[in-house]
Amino acid sequence: MSTTISTPLPVTETRPLALPSMGSVYSALLRADLTTQWRNRRSSLMVILIPVIILISWKGLVDKFGGAFALSNCITVGLTAVGLMGYSNSVARDRDKGIFQRLRVAPASNWAIMASRLTVQLIMITIMTIVIFIVGYKFDNITMPASGYIIGFFAALIGGAVYLSLGQVIVGLIKNPETVNATTRLVYFAFIMIGMFGEFGMLGKEIGNITKYSPYGTVKAIVSGGLTPTIWTTDTTTALMVTLGYTAVFTFLGVRWFRWSTR
Amino acid sequence: MLTRFYRLSPTFYRYSPQNDRLPLGKGNPTPYLSNMNTPTNQPALQVSGLNVNYGSFKAVQQVSFEVQPGEIFGLLGPNGAGKTSTLSAVEGLIKPASGTIRVAGYDNKQHPLHARACMGVQLQATSFQPELTITGIIRLFAGIYGVSLSNDRILSVLEDIKLQDAAAKRFGQLSGGQQQRVSLVIATIHQPQLVLLDEPTTGLDPQSRRQLWERIEAMRDRGHGILLTTHSMEEAESVCDRIAIIDHGQIITIGTPQTIVDDNRELDAVIRASRKGRITLEDVFIGLTGTAVRE
Numbered sequence: 001m002s003t004t005i006s007t008p009l010p011v012t013e014t015r016p017l018a019l020p021s022m023g024s025v026y027s028a029l030l031r032a033d034l035t036t037q038w039r040n041r042r043s044s045l046m047v048i049l050i051p052v053i054i055l056i057s058w059k060g061l062v063d064k065f066g067g068a069f070a071l072s073n074c075i076t077v078g079l080t081a082v083g084l085m086g087y088s089n090s091v092a093r094d095r096d097k098g099i100f101q102r103l104r105v106a107p108a109s110n111w112a113i114m115a116s117r118l119t120v121q122l123i124m125i126t127i128m129t130i131v132i133f134i135v136g137y138k139f140d141n142i143t144m145p146a147s148g149y150i151i152g153f154f155a156a157l158i159g160g161a162v163y164l165s166l167g168q169v170i171v172g173l174i175k176n177p178e179t180v181n182a183t184t185r186l187v188y189f190a191f192i193m194i195g196m197f198g199e200f201g202m203l204g205k206e207i208g209n210i211t212k213y214s215p216y217g218t219v220k221a222i223v224s225g226g227l228t229p230t231i232w233t234t235d236t237t238t239a240l241m242v243t244l245g246y247t248a249v250f251t252f253l254g255v256r257w258f259r260w261s262t263r
Numbered sequence: 264m265l266t267r268f269y270r271l272s273p274t275f276y277r278y279s280p281q282n283d284r285l286p287l288g289k290g291n292p293t294p295y296l297s298n299m300n301t302p303t304n305q306p307a308l309q310v311s312g313l314n315v316n317y318g319s320f321k322a323v324q325q326v327s328f329e330v331q332p333g334e335i336f337g338l339l340g341p342n343g344a345g346k347t348s349t350l351s352a353v354e355g356l357i358k359p360a361s362g363t364i365r366v367a368g369y370d371n372k373q374h375p376l377h378a379r380a381c382m383g384v385q386l387q388a389t390s391f392q393p394e395l396t397i398t399g400i401i402r403l404f405a406g407i408y409g410v411s412l413s414n415d416r417i418l419s420v421l422e423d424i425k426l427q428d429a430a431a432k433r434f435g436q437l438s439g440g441q442q443q444r445v446s447l448v449i450a451t452i453h454q455p456q457l458v459l460l461d462e463p464t465t466g467l468d469p470q471s472r473r474q475l476w477e478r479i480e481a482m483r484d485r486g487h488g489i490l491l492t493t494h495s496m497e498e499a500e501s502v503c504d505r506i507a508i509i510d511h512g513q514i515i516t517i518g519t520p521q522t523i524v525d526d527n528r529e530l531d532a533v534i535r536a537s538r539k540g541r542i543t544l545e546d547v548f549i550g551l552t553g554t555a556v557r558e
Contacts, residue, residue: 019376019377019380019409020380020406020407020408020409021409024406024407024409025406025407025409027406028402028403028404028405028406028407029403029406029407031402031403031406032392032395032399032402032403035392035394035395035399036392036394036395039394040394094392097390097393098386098388098390099390099391099392101356101386102384102386102390102391103407104355104356105354105355105356105379105382105384105386106379106384106404106407106408107376107377107379107380107407107408108407109376260356261356
C-alpha cells in the first residue's frame with residue numbers, strides 16, 4: 001500500500017496516514033542491498049572464486065575420495081566466506097557509517113533491515129552452490145543424482161545459516177569494522193586449514209575428531225550426506241543436529257550481543 | 264532477547280472517533296491504515312517528563328516541551344548538555360528511563376512505527392550506502408515510507424533542489440551543501456508532521472546555510488513542525504520561532520529568542536558575557552550555561 005505524491009499537501013490538512021506495507025519496506029531495502037552487492041561484485045566474485053579454484057585443483061583427488069567429498073568441502077569453504085566475510089563485514093561497515101541508524105529512524109523495522117541483508121547472503125549462497133555444482137561437472141566430471149543436488153543444495157542453505165550466525169556473533173562482539181575484517185579473515189583461514197587438514201587426518205586423530213564436530217566438519221558432513229542421500233548415516237543425522245545446535249546458539253548470542261550503533 | 268530484533272514487528276491500528284488507536288483484529292482483512300486520519304489538532308511533538316540515563320549518568324532530566332505544526336523550535340545547549348540524547352529518544356534510537364513522547368499524537372513507545380512514519384529525520388552525520396546513487400537513495404526511502412515515485416517525479420524533486428545533474432552520482436561525491444539538500448528531501452519525502460534537524464548547517468558556507476534556512480522556513484510555511492538543534496545563535500535567532508536552552512540535561516529556559524533575551528538581560532552573568540555593548544542571544548546563552556568549555 002503506498003501513496004503517490006503529486007503536489008505537497010499542507011501538513012496541517014487532515015489526510016490519511018498509511019503505514020507502508022511490510023512488503024514495500026522489505027522490497028525497497030532488498031533492492032538497495034542487492035544494488036550494493038552488485039556494485040561490490042568483485043569482492044563477491046572472490047567468495048566464489050576460492051572454492052572454485054580449490055575444486056579445479058582437486059581433480060586428482062576426486063577419484064580417490066569421491067565427488068561428494070570434493071563438492072562438500074568446496075561448498076563449505078564458500079559458505080564460510082559468505083557468512084564470515086561477506087555478511088559480517090557489510091554489517092560492520094554499515095553500522096560504523098551510521099547507515100543502520102538512518103534506516104531505523106524511518107519506519108523500517110529491525111527485522112526487515114536484517115531480513116533484507118540475510119536474503120542477499122542466501123542469494124549469494126545459492127549462486128555459489130550452483131556454480132560449484134557446474135564447475136564440478138564441467139572440470140572434474142562429478143555427477144550426482146538429481147535428488148543429491150537438491151538435498152545437497154538445501155543442506156548448503158542450512159550450513160550457510162551456521163556461518164551467517166557466526167558472523168553475527170563476531171559483529172556482536174566486535175564494533176570496529178577493521179577488527180571485524182581481520183577477525184573474520186583469521187577465523188576463515190583457521191576453519192579452512194584446520195578443517196581440511198583435519199579431514200585428511202594430517203593433524204592427528206584427536207584434532208580429526210574435534211574437526212568432525214566443528215562447524216566446518218558438521219556442515220561438510222551434511223552437505224556431503226545431502227549430495228549422496230542413499231548413504232545418509234546416523235553420523236550425518238548427528239552432524240545435522242549439531243549444525244542446527246550451532247546455529248541456534250550462535251543466533252542467540254549474536255542477537256543478544258549485537259548493537260545497532262558503535263557509539 | 265529477540266525482542267531487540269522483533270519489537271517493531273508491525274501491529275496495525277485504526278483511528279476511532281474518540282481519538283483512540285485500536286489494534287486491528289486478526290481477522291481484519293485490511294492491515295493498513297487507509298481509514299485512519301492523522302489528527303490535526305495535535306502538536307507535532309509532545310515531550311513530557313523525559314528522563315534518559317546512561318548507567319548512573321542522568322543525561323536528560325524531566326525535559327518537557329512541545330512543537331506545534333508550523334513552528335520551528337530550536338534546542339540549544341553546549342556539548343554534552345543533552346540535546347542529542349533528547350533527539351535520539353524522540354527518534355526512538357534510545358530508550359528513555361521515563362517520560363512520554365508523542366509524535367503527531369502517537370506515543371513512540373506504544374506505536375513506534377506510526378510515530379516514525381509521522382516524522383522525518385536529518386541526522387547529524389547522515390550516511391547512506393556509498394554504492395547507491397542519489398536516485399537509488401531517494402527510491403529506497405520513498406519505498407520505506409510507502410511513497411511511490413515515478414522517475415519523472417524523482418527528477419522533479421532533484422530539480423527542486425537543483426541537483427538534477429547529480430541523479431546518477433553517489434552521495435559521497437556531493438558537496439556538503441548538496442548532501443544536506445538531499446538529506447532534507449529524504450527527511451520530508453513523505454510530508455511528515457514533524458521534521459527533526461540535528462545541526463543541519465554545520466560545516467556549510469554562508470550561501471548554503473542561507474539557502475537551507477529558506478528551505479526550512481518553507482517547510483514551516485507548509486505546516487511542518489520542526490525541531491532543530493544548533494550551536495549557532497545566529498541560526499537560532501534567524502529561523503527559530505521558539506527556543507529552549509538545555510544544560511546538564513535540564514531545560515533552563517524556553518520561549519521566543521527575543522523573550523529569552525529580554526527576560527535575562529539584567530542577569531550579572533549575561534552582562535559579563537556581553538561583548539558588543541548590547542545583549543545578544545549568545546550572551547544570554549553564555550550567561551546561563553557558563554563560560555567553561557565543554558568536552
